[in-house]
Amino acid sequence: MNRLTLRARLTLLYVVLFTVAGLALLAITYVLVKWQLNTKPIDTRMAVTDLLKTGGDITKLKELLQEKADQSRADTLTTIVTQGGIALAVVLTAATGVAWALAGRALQPLHRITATAGRIAASAGGRGLHERIALAGPKDEVKQLADTFDAMVGRLDHSFDGQRRFVANASHELRTPLALNRALVELAVTRPGASADARQLGEALLKVNERHERLIDGLLTLADSEHEIAERTPVDLADIAEYVLEVLPAGGPAVTSLLDPAPVTGDPVLLERLVQNLVENAVRHNVPGGWLRVETSTVDGRARLVVTNSGPAVPAYEMESIFQPFRRLGRERVGGPSRGLGLGLSIVRAIAQAHHGTATAAPRPGGGLTLTITL
Numbered sequence: 001m002n003r004l005t006l007r008a009r010l011t012l013l014y015v016v017l018f019t020v021a022g023l024a025l026l027a028i029t030y031v032l033v034k035w036q037l038n039t040k041p042i043d044t045r046m047a048v049t050d051l052l053k054t055g056g057d058i059t060k061l062k063e064l065l066q067e068k069a070d071q072s073r074a075d076t077l078t079t080i081v082t083q084g085g086i087a088l089a090v091v092l093t094a095a096t097g098v099a100w101a102l103a104g105r106a107l108q109p110l111h112r113i114t115a116t117a118g119r120i121a122a123s124a125g126g127r128g129l130h131e132r133i134a135l136a137g138p139k140d141e142v143k144q145l146a147d148t149f150d151a152m153v154g155r156l157d158h159s160f161d162g163q164r165r166f167v168a169n170a171s172h173e174l175r176t177p178l179a180l181n182r183a184l185v186e187l188a189v190t191r192p193g194a195s196a197d198a199r200q201l202g203e204a205l206l207k208v209n210e211r212h213e214r215l216i217d218g219l220l221t222l223a224d225s226e227h228e229i230a231e232r233t234p235v236d237l238a239d240i241a242e243y244v245l246e247v248l249p250a251g252g253p254a255v256t257s258l259l260d261p262a263p264v265t266g267d268p269v270l271l272e273r274l275v276q277n278l279v280e281n282a283v284r285h286n287v288p289g290g291w292l293r294v295e296t297s298t299v300d301g302r303a304r305l306v307v308t309n310s311g312p313a314v315p316a317y318e319m320e321s322i323f324q325p326f327r328r329l330g331r332e333r334v335g336g337p338s339r340g341l342g343l344g345l346s347i348v349r350a351i352a353q354a355h356h357g358t359a360t361a362a363p364r365p366g367g368g369l370t371l372t373i374t375l
Helices: 006-039 043-052 059-105 108-124 140-188 196-225 239-245 268-284 344-354
Strands: 231-236 254-259 261-267 289-299 300-309 357-363 369-374
Touching: 006 059, 059 108, 108 140, 108 196, 108 357, 140 196, 231 344, 239 254, 239 268, 239 289, 239 300, 268 289, 268 300, 268 344, 268 369, 344 357, 344 369
Parallel strands: 254 289
Antiparallel strands: 231 261, 289 300, 300 369, 357 369
């Protein structure tokens, strides 16, 4: 039986099931018809009595006997139709229940595959790719499907891990030459005999070096935030947002806040980086005399952080692209050292997903963005 394919097993199962149901229906019908004929014989005495009343006409006797036979057959057919129909309904109901249970058991491996695929699809950052179906059983179509799915997920898992390792290793390896460059430039700039041109060039190189260091830190944070958080600590997004706003440099947009309690369990360092990136993004992409607003709250048992700012108009079709690494709006593709690195919102979404949350953006009608984080 285990050597048969799933299709052959289901076919054999249903053939046997309906064969048994048909035999049961045939047996019940036979019993009902036999019972009807045995319990209701033709009443010949009544026919003889009627014949004596009519003067003993043999023709009348035949007519009466034929009438009684027709009535008996009609009663028998009526019984078959009514009681046989009831028997058929009972047998089919029982057969349907048994077939439903057996089919559910036969298709249980498919439910397992669907559940596993759903968990992997719901995981963020490729963290669920470590899970496998590992279906045991005969080498049928379902087993082949499960093995193929496991092989595909294994290759994706290997690819994701390789990408994370590459980013982390490259970032760590680049930190050393950047630190060495900064030390050499600082030494050349602070030398007593350094000319004004040399100092100006050194300051420009230090800014470029600082930008590269921030890029490396952003890559490291992005790589770390895409992994599952091992240790979680109860924190309040309102406290984190209050701290980030307190250390915000003066002279920027006008800041308003509405910080209601928003407790969440997660990594405090990553959550602080999330809030900091959102606030810095709202400050950087603003207009002179602009404003930004930070709100925290708890909605349906989930912590929510909303950062809204004034700024230039942003098209709605850019809402998803701004969360991609190194993706900037068209007006930012050229510019000075103050332009963004294109990692801030990517890190925000990665941290949100690591906390089983979401990060979404929506354009404001008057310009600017509304960024919503739900954890």
